[in-house]
Amino acid sequence: MARDAPPSLDQLIGLGARRLAELALDEAGSNAAFRQRLAAAIAAARGPAAVAAIVDRRLAALEKGRSTIAAARRRAFVEDLSATLKIIADDLAGADPASAVERLLRLLAAADGALARAGDEAAGVFSAAAAALPALLARLPGDDGGALADGLYALAADSRSAFVLRAAADILAAAPAATVAALDARLAEGVLALGPLAGDPPNWSLRARARRLIELRQRIADRRGDVDAYIALATALPGEGPDVAAIGERLVGAGRAAEALAWLRRSAPPSIKRLSLADLHVGLPPRDPAADRRAHVEIAALEALGDNAAAQALRWRLFTETLDADILREQVARLPDFEDVEALDAAFAAVFASPMIAAALRFFLQWPRLDLAERLVVERRTEWDGRRCEALAPAADALESRHPLAAVVLYRALLDAILDRGLSLAYGRAARYYAALQGLEAREAPGWPIEPHRHYRAELRRRHGRKLGFWSRVEAAGAT
Structure with a gap:
């Protein structure tokens, strides 16, 4: 009401x-x-x-x-x-x-x-x-x-x-x-x-x-x-x-950029490295936030001095280390006309080659280029670690409607990670992944470079048929 x-x-x-x-x-x-x-x-x-x-x-x-105020009186x-x-x-x-x-x-x-x-x-x-x-x-x-x-x-x-x-x-x-x-x-x-x-x-x-x-x-x-x-x-x-x-x-x-550079390039003691929860989920290593901040100020100083090439080089280094879409947007925004296509091609190639595969997937989802996200998922389909469920599950959801092959690859990685380790507390999530795979079966195409769902399902039954807690959840969801 x-x-x-x-x-x-x-x-x-x-x-x-x-x-x-x-x-x-x-x-x-x-x-x-x-x-x-x-x-x-x-x-x-x-x-x-x-x-x-x-x-x-x-x-x-x-x-x-x-006197200490009792909890009941604090309000x-x-x-x-x-x-x-x-x-x-x-x-x-x-x-x-x-x-x-x-x-x-x-x-x-x-x-x-x-x-x-x-x-x-x-x-x-x-x-x-x-x-x-x-x-x-x-x-x-x-x-x-x-x-x-x-x-x-x-x-x-x-x-x-x-x-x-x-x-x-x-x-x-x-x-x-x-x-x-x-x-x-x-x-x-x-x-x-x-x-x-x-x-x-x-x-x-x-x-x-x-x-x-x-x-x-x-x-x-x-x-x-x-x-x-x-x-x-x-x-x-x-x-x-x-x-x-x-x-x-x-x-x-x-307006004293040269002095700023002199300060910024002094040796500085490292601060405690930190890692956000979102970066942890995609496998990025901890970073020194003070060093990153100095780098961004150095970029501003270099641009103030007219040394745009050095500023762009520093941006590129930060981008390849973090796969941060915002940094790439800054880089592209400062390029002369008609140079952005070549720069983006180089950036996307660097993302594809990055060992930080979950961070690469996040980048393509944020850019957004879902077609490239699908290509990344499929080309590197044997590398996905289903234990990174906080990164892979939202990615699978985002790709499911228009890029079912990529969604299937990710859902299988997520489901296998749970069942292979026998994580009974996660069987509810596993049943949802299984249901999503069942729903995607009708959208399979002959040219898919992965085994058909019926074969995957049979293998799943063979390897994990005794995990009754999981299969009971599947049956309750009507996804058998």
Whole structure:
């Protein structure tokens, strides 16, 4: 049954003030968060000080709280936090933006304690609070830089939840210039006050604090467009070496591509190699994400310098290593007219020859060239590993309607992988593959380079006839 549409503003007005008041009182009796919003709305009639007093009581309770919040009470706790945020961002901000900013900073300062008590369920409220801060800062008529800068500094230095750091670009863009200047000076003093960060063993707590302060200064440098200040701060970060890709991006953006190349080609320590689940399914090896990012920035620098041949060569290397369709699209888009056909032929040949056969199949499906996907499947039909069901099953489904031969090859590989290993938990999937093969039998063509389905079915019965769990599933599906 379709859900009722929410009432419109005109419909609510039509109810009349008394009826609406009765409904509001009824809801307030059972909904603490709504009761809090209602009290704030009533207080707003007396002025912003009355609304601020309500918020201050809620914030004081939040700041004093220490006990762990039981799972059964966490939803109510999060609703109360959300109501407090709405009062600050809506009721109080409309009348007194400066007071709203002050209370919003207090709410964000309580994030670490609230998360420790209630877990990550409360994180969404604090993310929303950080996201609401720029709009409030933009409404400030001006600021001497002192109190607001101190509040932002405390959040950067003392809070480990990093909500302000994640929203720093928008916050700094909206903050008054005097506040940003005062904050930068305060951050610089805070880093100096930490003293030497080297040591054996290193003081990881101090290093983490220094990193938070320096990263916020880097965002200030970005706001000012001061690339040299950003680089100086990047080289001062404790721990690993500077993020040369980030430096390169800013130098390219500033029209200093030659300097960017010099940074990007410095030797860099390898980072931890990573692998997405999608890439794991198609058999790609783990990659160094920092090295890949540097390569993409190097391409941008080379193009800025007019060395398109070197940029294209680097793209080609990345493409052959990853079989990433988006990289090939970038390569083709930058070719002169009439050269794209030859380039695509070379790319498709490289994909056909790649040892990463499941990744090659994914490429042709994504391009999309289903005809080439079929050719790949059929020409390399003895190489498919049915254990890669997350890659092969969707491919078989995609090919089934227009390229039945390729679908049959893949479905057989998937089915054989399950039955050969006796994976009883996967017999349900195996029965679906068998049913798909039964359905494709009528579309067999005399020239197919694989044995007919009737022979494959007979061999399947001979080899796996005792796997009664599988055959019972087949019979239940009516696919015998």
